[in-house]
Amino acid sequence: MDEPTVNELVRAWVEGWIVSRGAADPVDEPWGWSIDVGQPGQVARHVLPEPTEADVRKLVAATTAPGTWLKLFADDDTVRPWLGPGWHHDVPGYLMTVPLAAGSPVVPAGYTLTSRWRGGVVRVLVRTGDGRFAARGRLAVTGATAVADQIETDPGHRRRGLGSLVMRALQDAGHRGGAVTGILVGTPEGRALYTALGWSVRAPMASFSYAPEA
Template sequence: MKKEVSLDLIRKWLTGWSLSRELPLPIQYKSGFKVNVGYEKQKIRYVFTAVSDDFIQLAELVDGPWIYLKVCASPEELKDHLPKKWVIQPQGYMMSCLQPMNIPNNKLHDDYRLEFEQYNSTFVVRIVTKNGEPASIGRVVLVDDLAVYDRISTENNHKRKGLASFLMKELEKIALSKGISKNFLVATQEGKSLYESLGWEFHNFYTSIVIPSEISNF
């Protein structure tokens, strides 16, 4: 069952998302937020808590490619409000965890070692092989009382070895060491089942739309 998403929660999560990528911080845009991303295929992103009049008006107004509109709603809730120029992207899922994660205190296999890095309020944990080959990586960003988990990934040839779970435990330790136990992230369809197995709960849908350029393969 989906939960309400407050503007403050979006502000904290989007701040964490921006800090993780060393991008400009979000600024308020009407009833949502705007981030000047600056990527070739993501120039700007707007994020709204619901399919509001502001969201619908912006969807009518924007004509250029690679400007993303994102909303805490399912595709079914917004598709009747969209001009045909928009393309709905793969589904995202907002997820929260307000209790210790359900992860055993397993030891990292001897074939791997941990590396740590920090910039701004972002903490990076890497799992690499003894030869330094990247295996898994993730970030946790501390924003006020919220731990935002971001860019969690495992290389294909290192999957199904429990590395992602171990990584999440290490990231959680960092948040807890700073007195933060409220956790939040946005998951892909593939990641959702992993996080649910660790004790995370579905919070709300997170749906993205974009106008791709005519020369793209979308």
């Protein structure tokens, strides 16, 4: 079977992201997809798996609503000159994938791990022995692919293997849920963790938001 293209992977990421976040269905566009998010600070996002200068400049010229985001799957240095005043650069991301497989994550001493499914999304939570938040993550299963989202470790509990614990639990859950491939967009900080767990970088992602008053 042929390897999925970046366009196909980004489409799968979009599908999983909207399930995870409860956002509106994506609207197909000639250049990718638009999503009505409807949140403070993020009213909409435009996702371009293969951005061109012409498409980006046209979107920039047509944008008037603060809180509009562009997710451009290309290097920052390539797309940054295409943006105009009022556009602000966010942390770059990396589209990553992993073959999903069964596994029983080992919970470090002093912590508990719980998980629950709802609406095709599994939520994993790590707590301390006295019930305080330590780490979390979620995974949206949409057929053969599953999208990891909102991976977070409390600063006071980092470097204790909790990020790996959450990811292994999500990967196992995705496999048991019938998915074959895990997909995520990770930060530069998260990239090291995911790479150590077998994830591969498939494309860079540049992220910009429109806030003309900032």
